[in-house]
Amino acid sequence: MQGKPWRIGAVLASATLLAVAACGGAGNDQQSGGGQAGAPPSTAGFDGRTIKLGVLSPLSGPVAVIGQPLTEGNKVWFDYVNSRGGIAGKYKVELVQEDNQYAADVTVQQYNKIKNDVVAFTQVLGTAPTLAVLPLLRTDKVIAAPASLDAFWVREDNLLPVGAPYQIQAINTMDYYLTEGGGTADSRICTMVQDDVYGEAGQQGIDFAAEEYGFTVANTQKFKVGTENYAGQIGALASAGCEMVFLTATPADAGKIWGTAAQAKFAPKWFAQSPSYANALAQSAVAPYLRQYLTIAAEGTEWGDSSVKGMRDMVSRAQQYAPQQQPDYYFGFGYNQGRAMTALLEKAVADGDLSRDGLLKASSELGKVSFDGLSGDYDYGPAATRNPPRTTTLFSVDPAKPFGLATLKYNFSSEAAAKFEFQKATP
Amino acid sequence: MTAFLQNCFAGLSLGSTYALVALGFVVIFKSSGVINFAQGGLLALGAYLGYTFANDLALAFVVAVVLACLSTAIVGATFERIVLRRMVGQPPFAVIMITIGLLFILSPLVTAIWGFDQKQLDNPWNIRTVELGGVVFGVRDLWTIGITAAVVVGFFVFFRRTSLGLAMRVTAFDQEAALAQGISARRVYATSWAISAALGALAGVLMATGPGGLNPSIGNIALAAFPAMILGGMDSPSGAVLGGLIIGLAEALTRGYQDQLFSWAGSNVSVIVPYVLMILILLIRPYGLLGTKEVRRV
Amino acid sequence: MGAHRNATLGYADDLRLFPTPLKRTGLLAMLVVFLVLPTIVRDDFWLSVLVYVGITAIGAIGLNLLTGYCGQISLGHAFFIGAGAYAAARFGGAMGLPLPVWLLGAALVGAILGGLVGPFALRLRGHYLAIVTLGLVFIGDHLWRNLTGITGGNSGTSVAASASLGPLHLDGLSVLGQFYSRNQGWFWLVWGIVAIVALLAKNLARTRPGRALQAIRDRDQAAEIIGVRAGRYKIGAFMVSSAIASMAGALFGAYQQFVSPDEWDLLLSIQYIAIVIVGGLGTIFGSILGAIFVGALPALIDRYSDVIPGVRTSVGGEGFISVFALNQAIFGVLIVLFLVFEPRGLAGIWLRIRTYFAHWPFSY
DSSP states (O other), X not given: OOOOHXXXXXXXXXXXXXXXXXXXXXXXXXXXXXXXXXXXXOBTTBOSSEEEEEEEEOOSSTTHHHHHHHHHHHHHHHHHHHHTTSBTTTBEEEEEEEEOTTXXXXXXHHHHHHGGGOSEEEEEOOHHHHHHHHHHHHHHTOOEEESSOOGXXXXXXXXXXXXXXXXXXXXXXXXXXXXXXXXXXXXXXXEEEESXXXXXXXXXXXXXXXXXXXXXXXXXXXXXXXXXOOHHHXXXXXHTTXXXXXXXXXXXXXXXXXXXXXXXXXXXXXXXXXXXXXXXXXXXXXXXXXXXXXXXXXXXOOTTOTTSHHHHXXXXXXXXXXXXXXXXXXXXXXXXXXXXXHHHHXXXXXXXXXXXXXXXXXXXXXXXXXXXTSSOOEEOSSGGGOBOOOOEEEEEEOTTSTTSEEEEEXXXXXXXXXXXXXXXXXX | OHHHHHHHXXXXXXXXXXXXXXXXXXXXHHHHOOOOTTHHHHHHHHHHHHHIIIIISOOOHHHHHHHHHHHHHHHHHHHXXXXXXXXXXXXXXXXXXXXXXXXXXXXXXXXXXXXXXXXXXXXXXXXXXEEETTEEEEHHHHHHHHHHHHXXXXXXXXXXXXXXXXXXXXHHHOHHHXXXXXXXXXXHHHHHXXXXXXHHHHHXXXXXXXXXXXXXXXXXXXXXXXXXXXXXXXXXXXXXXXXHHHHXXXXXXXXXXXXXXXXXXXXXXXXTHHXXXXXXXXXXXXXXXXXXXXXOOO | OOOOTTOOOSHHHHHOSSOSXXXXXXXXXXXXXXXXXXXXXXXXXXXXXXXXXXXXXXXXXXXXXXXXITOOOOSOHHHHHXXXXXXXXXXXXXXXXXXXXXXXXXXXXXXXXXXXXXXXXXXXXHHXXXXXXXXXXXXXXXXXXXXXXXXXXXGOEEXXXXXXXXXXXXXXXXXXXXXXXXXXXXXXXXXXXXXXXXXXXXXXXXXXXXXXXXXXXXXXXXXXXXXXXXXXXXXXXXXXXXXXHHHHHHHHXXXXXXEOGGGSSHHHHHHHHHHHHHHOTTOHHHHHHHHHHHHHHHHHHHHTGGGSTTEEXXXXXXXXXXXXXXXXXXXXXXXXXXXXXXXXXXXHHHHHHHHHHHXXXXXX
8 A cells, every 4th residue: 555645635634624614604694674664774785875676587588579678667667766766755776687588597696696786676587487586585585576477476475476467367358258259158269378387377267267157168279489380270270160269379479370370261259368469460461360350368558548547657758768669568567567666665665674574574564556557456465365456458459559459348357357366386 | 181281281381491491401411511500590690681681671572582592601601611611620529519609609690680579571472372172372381382392403403413513412422532533622611501501591581471470589490400301311402301391291280180189198299299200210210211321430 | 766756657557536746736726616615705696606507517527428438419418407307306305305315316317218218329320319319308398398297397396305414404504603505505515516426427437438438439330349338338328427417407406496397408408518519528627617618607798798898788778789699699609719729628728738837848
């Protein structure tokens, strides 16, 4: 055996290092401010004057078409708030934007990057990214506003959702179709949904309505995002004799689907979940077909409708702070997120505590927040008893309108939608 | 029966697009032994250039298509000239990785110039249709099939009848023998990249005329065309066309009969059918349907 | 009298993992960095980047054994990573098994899957094999979305696997009164495993199986003639490689606590191929360097993007290119430049530097 002095050296060195390392723990240096009313003390993301809010959104990549207008909506709202002095008239808001690329692992990294610089997150876009940061939100006691209408956000204490979830829109759509839309429980009712969480949410709503109203879904076609040719699915729906098809898609796929349907002379009544539609469709070759057969289920009112206060304000603020902004569904969504977050922050400021615990407490005590008709009022409070809006507005396609949509039936709800119960995410 | 024919037609149209993309792969592979992962990026670039020519510059559609193909061909040939020429003699791994690098450069370039929104390429076909015996034929699909057929014929004429085509075949067959005959391998490589890029651009523009329009993920079709290329045999142009059509038909028919025949295998079976088919055929014929068996020396 | 410290006196010297004093010093330095780094870099962003980089390095070592040493190109690595993550969700989360068990369980699952895929390599060669393994990613995606019982389907599944080694709870380490954050604990866990896997892989590569793999890579028929059973080794390489990939996937899932089918796409496979090629084929150290390069460079650009002119860091902000797009483009350009100037990758550059100093002052 030869001596191996370097090994002994290594052992010694590592022992010393362990000792050094032992002094470098991250510690538990989070302090929460006191709960007394008065000016809230400085805390993570709040230096006594400015409140910083995080945005985790795909600012590039295929989903940037959603992330950019959403973030623009956040910005316009807070620009407006700042022009009035800020939250509670004194604290200006600053957005810290990070590109999450719509990927769960990137979202986790970006969350870690800015979590100690922000009071809360006013936007996290994407169902999977939100589910990925949810465990971290719980451990860190941070609040985030998810930018998707999934039903399982409602019951999470660390989330601040807005709007009526997809399921509600699907149920109300069925209510309309069966009462005024010319359908009966014996009609051939079909669905076409994209094969992901968003598609499943729509399908869940239709299945719930099927039980409530006693109809059966005659045929369901699932499709993968980015499919090149939809002749097969359209053919299957046509041979199933569908009189009504409920579609859950995004514009690129929806355009192909309706184009294929128009070519195949397949003309059921199409009802589609709001994200399926984009203004470009109203200007495309498929527009005449869409005018005739398509109804879009969304919330609020048509873009530029001056009879609704929320819309009137939003359009004028958009013109002031983001003049290049085109009419966009997601812009409105981001704007509403800003409203909800502002309500929460004002409550927290009133309680004199902008810390993470303070925000969670404010969130559980937050009552009803009104969106001035842009979306239904949201009953916040403890997650277990929250009640999201259950209203839907139906639109028909009208290329003459700014966003290509004209109101068909404004702000209605149904008994079935009122019965729908929200659950936590299963995973 | 009508439904069956309708699905077959959809399959032929889809298969033609695959065939164009797969041909692009084969041209480069045959001459230089490289799988070009950037084909999807070139396809997207070509489609967007077509959009600029047709919509922004309001040129006639035919002119726009030709210009898009030409300019993309120049991009392809330039890349070959500047980068790939330095890689002659390097391991094929490194060269493949370089084409992946090109893909990473092209996609952000395309989105930086044209943005992410959905675009509608002005075209003479739109959603017009012709009906024959109960089967509806989309005019755009008919043109896609027709143009692909014409390109394939032109392709074979080029390779059989022109001296450049002959030079390319010789180089593919035996590079050293070709050099000994005074054939410029450089010219052959540059030409094959130009042809391949032009084929990609053509496929891209044709896809962009569809009802879904144009968005940055249009290049993903190249992934779906991999099985087509492999199925036919990587060095066989006729194999690429055959593979494209087989994959297109198989995909469309699976989609059409998902409910009746494939519901046991989960939803959207048609998405994996190209890959399953590819694996099955390769197990029987490891070099594809029409590919050349590699001679292995000890 | 002893020979010069760098002299090779016999076969035993040839086989030593760290033969020269220089290498031993290097090893010691790495140990120092491993132990001290998380206590200096306490920022959660950098720690989480480094944890992801470490996980990627583990997966890349696995791929390098297969591609770099055995010459089998695989674009299906993402499939095995995904399988490992779901295995961790099952074994560690649902069944609540301890860390060593769920980690090895995931490796076992990976090995079995690799053993099923391996035989394809006997029939197919080169590019054909690459594209068939690419098919694996898509078939895997179909499985993950449809096997809802195991994977949670489209909505994904939470991975509640515990990260405790005996009395050490790495999710919130408390040693001698000092509290360490989850990211610090995970840094030590992941990079500790990187070290173990790297040592095992290096050991494998220098001994009989490693030499057999390299013989198969260089000339498989010649290898068979001299008595190497190529078929068995090819399948074996697939199994080991996928087992390591699954371990990486298990760690990925357990660290992120949630996984969905969107993550195991072709881009992930391509990223791994990029890592082993950029790092250098057939070098274990290169895989780690490659993972650091590919994983940390985007984070670096991201962090300092606001000082780079022309970059748009916010919606409506100045600049013509977004951070991510810039990242992608820089990544692409770097890959191209790298391989044009140093086709052997980062490990090749490292080798050059080392040779330069080893021969100093007679280097040129």
